Amino acid sequence: METEIFNNINEVIQYLNSLTCQNIIFRGFTKKQELIPQLFRLNLASEEFDLLKEFEKYAKLFASPTSAQEFYFLCQHFGLPTRLLDFTTNPFVALFFSINQDPEPEDDIYKILYVNDNKYTPIQIDVGATDIRHAFLRKEIIEINQYDSYTEEIKGWLNRKRLPSQFPVIFPATITNQRIFAQQGLFYISLQKQESFDPEILISLGTIIRINKALREPLLEYLANISIDSIHLFPGLDTLAAKLKKKHMENTSGKNRAK
Numbered sequence: 001m002e003t004e005i006f007n008n009i010n011e012v013i014q015y016l017n018s019l020t021c022q023n024i025i026f027r028g029f030t031k032k033q034e035l036i037p038q039l040f041r042l043n044l045a046s047e048e049f050d051l052l053k054e055f056e057k058y059a060k061l062f063a064s065p066t067s068a069q070e071f072y073f074l075c076q077h078f079g080l081p082t083r084l085l086d087f088t089t090n091p092f093v094a095l096f097f098s099i100n101q102d103p104e105p106e107d108d109i110y111k112i113l114y115v116n117d118n119k120y121t122p123i124q125i126d127v128g129a130t131d132i133r134h135a136f137l138r139k140e141i142i143e144i145n146q147y148d149s150y151t152e153e154i155k156g157w158l159n160r161k162r163l164p165s166q167f168p169v170i171f172p173a174t175i176t177n178q179r180i181f182a183q184q185g186l187f188y189i190s191l192q193k194q195e196s197f198d199p200e201i202l203i204s205l206g207t208i209i210r211i212n213k214a215l216r217e218p219l220l221e222y223l224a225n226i227s228i229d230s231i232h233l234f235p236g237l238d239t240l241a242a243k244l245k246k247k248h249m250e251n252t253s254g255k256n257r258a259k
Contacts, residue, residue, distance in 0.1 A: 002208045005109060009218050012211055016091040023117035025087040025186060028098025030105035035113065035199035037190060038081040045195045048083070052151040055080050063177075068157070071150040076187060077180055085188040085202075093183055096228050099216045108213045115206035120188075158191065178235045 006012045019026075029035060039045055055075055065071040076084040088094050091112065098110045105111075190197060211219075223229060231243050 001206075003210055005210045005212055006215070007212045009215050009222065012095075012209075012215065012219065013222065015209065016095060019091050019114060024091075024114050025089060025120065026091045026094035026112055026114045027085065027087045027188075028094040028096065028110070028112045030098060030102045030110060032106070032199050032203075035085070035202050036197045037083045037085045037188075038079075039083045040190075040195070040197035042081050043195075044081050045083075047081075049151060049155050051075075051080055052082075052154060053149070056149060056151050065150065068150040068153040072154055073180060073185075073187060074177060077177060077185075083190045086183075087186050087188055088184045089186065090184045090228075092223060092226065092228050093233065095211075095219065096223050096233065099211070099219055100230070103213070103216065105213055110211040110213060110216070112209040112211075113202060113206045114209065115202075119205045179233065182235055183233050 003015075006015070027035070033041060039048055039051075044051065052072075052075060056071065059065075059071070059074065063074055065074055072082065072084065076082045076086065086097075088097075091114065094112045094114075095110075098105075098112055188202070220229075231239050
């Protein structure tokens with residue numbers, strides 16, 4: 001299902017506000033291929049666990065995840081190809097990710113996919129997930145946590161759990177990464193054994209909001225005014241430095257033009 005194309009900024013804001021405070025998840029995108037997890041988009045499904053194993057080996061120098069679930073989220077968050085796909089519980093965060101990167105979206109339309117809670121299943125990898133609805137029986141959790149590494153734990157979990165739900169989503173239970181927290185992030189995960197992924201699976205389960213690309217600049221300005229911008233969604237000195245660099249380059253350029 002798709003909405004009519006929004007051509008008015010106030011209508012976009014009003015529509016997104018109507019979706020807040022509900023059990024709805026959102027993903028902003030500009031091209032349909034962005035609804036394919038990177039692991040499948042890059043045809044790396046056969047390399048899945050080698051990628052995780054090598055990342056885990058070196059990631060210990062920079063991060064200290066406390067569970068396999070948290071390690072998996074960090075892999076995705078820092079760009080390692082995984083079967084995860086980023087979503088958020090905040091429609092305005094999804095809007096930012098849709099309109100911020102590409103000034104020329106596919107078909108001149110920015111898009112946000114949203115899915116209601118009757119179309120997804122919350123699951124966990126954590127030890128605390130003892131409810132059978134959350135993927136494990138207690139005896140299976142005990143076995144899983146005997147693995148020597150997070151990679152092996154994830155591999156064992158994926159190999160033994162192919163849930164019947166069409167749209168399972170992992171909700172982060174304890175996340176120490178500030179950026180995932182700021183983005184109110186959660187993750188879709190494909191639990192089927194496959195070498196490719198059809199984005200129509202997601203599209204068929206949700207609604208796509210369509211926004212005219214002409215609204216990009218005023219919407220970015222609105223989002224910045226409510227603290228949804230790169231410096232708030234990507235907290236860190238690297239983001240601050242990039243923002244200050246851009247600001248002062250624009251100031252210098254403006255002064256030169258004025259001479």
